[in-house]
Amino acid sequence: MSLSATIHHRLPGFTLDAAFSAGPGVTALFGRSGAGKTTLVNAVAGLLRPDQARIDAGGAVLTDTARGIFLPPHQRRIGYVFQDARLFPHLSVSGNLEYGARFAPRAARPSRARYSEIVDMLGIGSLLDRRPGALSGGERQRVALGRAILSAPHLLLLDEPLAALDEARKAEILPYLERLRDLGLPILYVSHSASEIARLAGHVVMLDGGRVIAAGAAGDVLSDPATATALGQETGALLAGEIAAQDPDGLTRLSTPAGSVWVARPDLPVGAKLRLRILARDVMLATAAPEGISALNILAGKIERIDPAPDGSVLVRLRLGDDAAILSRITERSRRALDLEPGMPVHALLKSVSIAEIAPG
Numbered sequence: 001m002s003l004s005a006t007i008h009h010r011l012p013g014f015t016l017d018a019a020f021s022a023g024p025g026v027t028a029l030f031g032r033s034g035a036g037k038t039t040l041v042n043a044v045a046g047l048l049r050p051d052q053a054r055i056d057a058g059g060a061v062l063t064d065t066a067r068g069i070f071l072p073p074h075q076r077r078i079g080y081v082f083q084d085a086r087l088f089p090h091l092s093v094s095g096n097l098e099y100g101a102r103f104a105p106r107a108a109r110p111s112r113a114r115y116s117e118i119v120d121m122l123g124i125g126s127l128l129d130r131r132p133g134a135l136s137g138g139e140r141q142r143v144a145l146g147r148a149i150l151s152a153p154h155l156l157l158l159d160e161p162l163a164a165l166d167e168a169r170k171a172e173i174l175p176y177l178e179r180l181r182d183l184g185l186p187i188l189y190v191s192h193s194a195s196e197i198a199r200l201a202g203h204v205v206m207l208d209g210g211r212v213i214a215a216g217a218a219g220d221v222l223s224d225p226a227t228a229t230a231l232g233q234e235t236g237a238l239l240a241g242e243i244a245a246q247d248p249d250g251l252t253r254l255s256t257p258a259g260s261v262w263v264a265r266p267d268l269p270v271g272a273k274l275r276l277r278i279l280a281r282d283v284m285l286a287t288a289a290p291e292g293i294s295a296l297n298i299l300a301g302k303i304e305r306i307d308p309a310p311d312g313s314v315l316v317r318l319r320l321g322d323d324a325a326i327l328s329r330i331t332e333r334s335r336r337a338l339d340l341e342p343g344m345p346v347h348a349l350l351k352s353v354s355i356a357e358i359a360p361g
């Protein structure tokens with residue numbers, strides 16, 4: 001199942017002109033406030049009738065303005081979860097879930113076993129008799145996710161599902177979103193948070209001013225300097241790694257396409273796969289292999305490009321081996337002092353490396 005969309009829509013003072021596709025797993029829609037994310041998601045859901053558009057999902061044409069096709073929202077097989085759960089306050093949790101199931105076409109209506117499986121997956125079994133007013137924000141979102149999944153959708157649209165939650169509730173719900181992702185359904189996930197995206201998304205579509213400015217694998221988009229304006233201090237790259245060894249001094253060696261990286265020991269076995277996030281502001285550069293320095297993680301690479309960053313610093317993109325790229329944010333003064341140019345070999349000193357995600361399995 002996949003989604004492909006080309007949408008052109010004019011609002012007073014704003015034009016959405018975007019084309020993108022999304023396959024199974026999470027595709028993050030990312031961009032600053034006012035970039036057009038909600039307008040785009042509403043067009044996919046059929047809540048907005050675009051001026052010109054073609055939107056296909058799993059072979060079905062949802063919108064094709066050239067042929068006068070516009071399926072109403074309830075016929076699109078799309079589950080939509082908003083920032084605020086929007087549960088029916090007068091129905092119990094089970095009433096809300098059953099309402100979702102009623103939207104599934106007869107042939108796809110969830111069985112009792114499927115219903116229980118989803119209730120268990122979201123950890124809401126003990127809440128079934130309660131009304132939404134008696135649930136925490138995180139619980140309400142889990143019920144809203146359950147209601148959406150039980151409608152047997154071909155596609156899930158999650159519009160900032162964690163935005164209204166505090167950090168503790170966010171941390172509580174993220175593992176459920178990971179399980180949801182692993183169901184293999186395409187999920188379009190609108191978020192402002194680079195760390196959520198680093199944790200959940202396989203693909204990223206970056207919007208700015210109603211246009212797609214970068215799209216592709218999360219690692220490629222997040223290390224694309226074009227995305228720095230939207231990401232600000234959160235600009236940083238992803239690096240895939242696998243636990244290679246647990247050293248006796250408490251550090252763990254990861255093998256990555258860029259070479260070995262050491263992190264404080266995560267409680268995981270050798271062979272476990274991880275996704276590391278390396279913020280551009282945490283990467284220093286040296287033109288010669290540094291000696292007498294306490295930094296553990298020093299990777300050799302080559303400068304691919306140098307771009308001015310919005311805050312007056314510069315972003316240096318380094319290629320590290322065939323399969324990895326990271327960004328370093330340095331001052332223009334340092335760039336000049338080191339005479340950095342594309343093509344130069346350099347050493348990257350990683351001041352900090354965080355684990356963005358532990359791959360399932």
Ligand SMILES: Nc1ncnc2c1ncn2[C@@H]1O[C@H](COP(=O)(O)OP(=O)(O)OP(=O)(O)O)[C@@H](O)[C@H]1O
Pocket residue numbers: 011012014031032033034035036037038039040
């Ligand atoms: N019904 C409308 N009429 C006129 N302008 C609108 C309408 N809806 C949205 N806009 C404008 O379209 C632009 C995109 O809005 P949209 O809500 O899609 O952005 P967004 O990326 O989802 O923002 P946020 O992250 O703040 O939710 C904004 O400039 C907004 O003011």
